[in-house]
Amino acid sequence: MSLTITNNVGALNARNNLNRSSNALNKSIERLSTGFKVNRGADGPAALVISEKQRAQIAGLRTAIDNTEKAVAVVQTAEGALNEINSILIKVRSLALDSANSGVNDADAFAANQAEIDNALDTINRIAANTQFGEKALLDGSAGVTGSASDADVTFLKGGSNTSDGTYAVEVTTAGERANITAGTSQTGNLAADEVLSVNGVSITLNSGLSRAGVVARINEFTDQTGVVAEDISGGTRLRSIEFGSDAEIEVVSDTAASATSSGFGTTLDTDQGLTVIGTIDGVAATGKGNTLTSVSGASKGTVVRIGEGSDAALTASGAQGNVSIQNNALVFQIGANQNQTAQISVQSVNADALGVAVTGSKFNSLDEIDVTSFDNAQDALKVIDSAIDELSNMRGELGAFQSNTLESIANNMRSTLENTVNAESVIRDTDFAEEISKFTNNQILVQAGTSVLSSANQTSQSVLSLLQ
Template sequence: MGLRINNNISAMNGHRQLLNNDKSLTKSLEKLSSGMKINRAADGPASLIISEQLRAQISGLNQAVDNSETAVSMVQTTESALTEVSNLLVGIRQLAIHAANEGVNDVNMLEADQLELDNALNTIDRITNNAQFGVKKLLDGSTGANGVGIGEGVEFLGASPDTRPSPIEGFEVRVFQLGTQAVKAGTVEFTQDMVNNGEEITIAEGGKTVSFKAEPTDSVDQAIGKLRNEIKENGLNLELIRHDDGSLELKHNEFGGSAKFSVASSTAGLLSSESRVMESAVPGQDIQGSIGGEVATGKGRVLTGGKGTKVDGLQIRYTGDILTERDAGEGADAAGRVGVFQNSLIFQIGGNPGQKTSVSLVNTNTRVLGRGVQNESGFKSLRDLDLRNAIGAESAIRLADAAINDVTRTRAELGAFQKNTLESNLRQLRINVEEMTNAESIIRDADMAKEVTEYTRNGIMVQSATAMLAQANQMPKTVLTLLG
């Protein structure tokens, strides 16, 4: 081996090894002090990209958990307000039933019932105006799908979160078949002779039966009045009509094919074609039509948009008489239009775009509850209720039942939304956060046992390299022995 003093290759090699070992020791110190094996992009570019993507996803999922928990709180706040409204509606129905007991009630009792009713209605409106989450109103109609009927006889009833907003001109409503009532019309005049002979009429509807027999001492008008009273007192949902020619007609108050009744009269032709034979009324028909060019389901006079269409859940009532041919093209006469404005509550319940859900809340204002219910008093909503006469009390029961159904249905929808959507989603989100955090930890976090081992090894290697560098630096001195 040659002896050289200008270049100490052994010292250079020892220096290089010392630098490498010192760098490894420094990295081990960084990993042990931070607990992470990726402290900078150079530590693992590919792993850094994956871990940062996972970290962003985890952050989004954690926020989605917070969003879902806030949504649950909002739903619970709404449900508690609706519970109070429901309790008040049950009380209103009870008042109406009490007021309908005309055999016992006097004027003072009816006035007291009306005062209590007005107070309950005012309380419902107060709850409607005050129920809010933060500054967002919950039950005033601003957090649901709203709409307006355009055209005579077109009435907007409601919509769902799945109903799309309509164009400016609204969705076109076409009616191919009108909703009609079940009827049974007589062909002969109801005469005084029939009354004198004790005319007998039997009517069956909705599981209830009226058996009427005319009193010979009554006039025709008195006999008709008594028959109407028996129909009403027995809860039959029918209307008795006397035409100008003296013939009688029974008509169901509800529209559609599900409303049925039967009747028999002792005189053939008065209401039944044969004497004392129960005959079914001519059945009513359900409305048929389309909304926004989409086929809608008809029940009574109500059209409901089909599932999965742009008018999904949209309901309108049509009381007009304009019909359109099924195969009529553009420009054909339409029954009217309905405008829809979508303001449903939308919740971001996932960590990615499009992971949303929505829910609509009912408007519990007393000018909206009970709207669209056919009744003898002509009440348009709960706000119009008047219990000071028996007919008004009977109508109030109908409207209260409809309002209770609307509020109860909304409560059930909210309960299902909370249980099956929000809480189920929360459980899944927490599992996703756990799994993704574990995946991110595997990529980014340091294995402390491994790093301690590496640190110990690198420390020894630094010490060894330092000692060997010192030895290498001493090697050129051997040349001096040659000069001695």
């Protein structure tokens, strides 16, 4: 072996190996100190790409789980309010049943029950308006299907869970009608004698000397009991029901013969029945009830509108009634880690005028209209109240199913997915300390040995001096 001093190949070799060992040692130190075996792209390009995607998924899953838990809180807030409204309706039903026991109730008892029901309905409206999650209203209809009408004679009442967004034409082909009776003889002078007028079974005493305007005012004092409004039209006295539709009826008879100085209704019992409105929504025949139309098919299915009075208070408006624009504002929850992984639910209005709408067999068109000041009214009111209770129960059932079967089930699944994804990301990126400690120890020894060998290699050139002596 030749001895040289210009190029110390052995020292170069020792230095190269020492550098490799030193780099490997530094990498082990980095992995042990950070806990990750992939700290940069150079540590494993493919592993870095996969693990970063998994990290995004892990963060998304954690946020989605939080979102789902918040959604559960929203649903529980809504259902808690619905539970209270349901309790109020049960009380209202009891009051209606009490009024139906007309054999023991006098006018004051009927009035007291009605006053308490009116107060209860005000409370329902207040709960519907004030139930919020943060500043988001839940039960006023803004979280369900909302609508607006282009014609002042049409009022949007509610939509259904299957109602699609869109604009739908409303047309009344046959006007709805209130039950109405006009006195056969026009009263032109003051009443010549006291008269007892029976309206829907309620006896109304008309004192002698009353003018036609006085007779109208006196009859209207009993509107709460009779469900009938008196008005002066074209020189005559007309009675009309408050409600529209075939369930609205009027019976009137007097104890005084019809004349110019009596009420003009005469001693023969006179009766009349209203007519239900007939029309279309979006060109498809709708179901009429009183003065409401309900779409039963097509994209507008579930839409309910109320037709207002026409030029004659006894009739609804008729003909083309413009359009009603529908928008579904269902609550949408992001319950997944990726785009469009959402769930939604509509919560319809629970205002009194949106419950018990268009119930068959009742003169009342919504819960807001119920009256219990007579036996017949109480019976009709019970049908509306029972329908309202059913609607609330169904809403609570939908919310409960959404919470249990959608939100909570998906949250449980995401927790399992999160666990497995974290495990997969850990396998790719986390440091195996047992393995890395072995490498660290090995590299540490190699660095120490390499340093010693490099020192020895640097001493080999010293042997040349012995040849020069």
